[in-house]
Amino acid sequence: MEVKFGITDISREVSIETSATPDEIAAQVRQAVVDASLVDLTDEKGRRILIPASKIGYVDLGAPAARAVGFGTL
Template identity: 75%
Template sequence: MEVKFGITDIAREVTIETSSAPEEIAEQIRRAVVESSIVDLTDDKGRRIMIPATKIGYVDLGASATRAVGFGTV
């Protein structure tokens, strides 16, 4: 699934692809915001992304984007 973070004072959003469940990510973000801690996620490539909850402007939990291969119609 694709997760987009809008960070305050930064014009560009942070986007990651992860195989975690949307409910799991939403709960981790909620907890971090309440505790004013850090959101700590790992993407599909094994990279670790850490974002201070106090700097999060918005979060967009989107569906997994499947990429079409070839020139056929879908």
């Protein structure tokens, strides 16, 4: 699923693909905001992304999308 973070004072979004569920991401962001800590996510390629909760403007939780493979129509 794609997750987009709007970061204060930065014009571009931070976008990552992760296998985590929307509920897992939302819970982690909520906890990081309460604790004034970092949101710590790992993307599908194994890269680790740390975002300070105090700098998050918004979080866009995209719908999990299965990618079509092949030439057939759905």
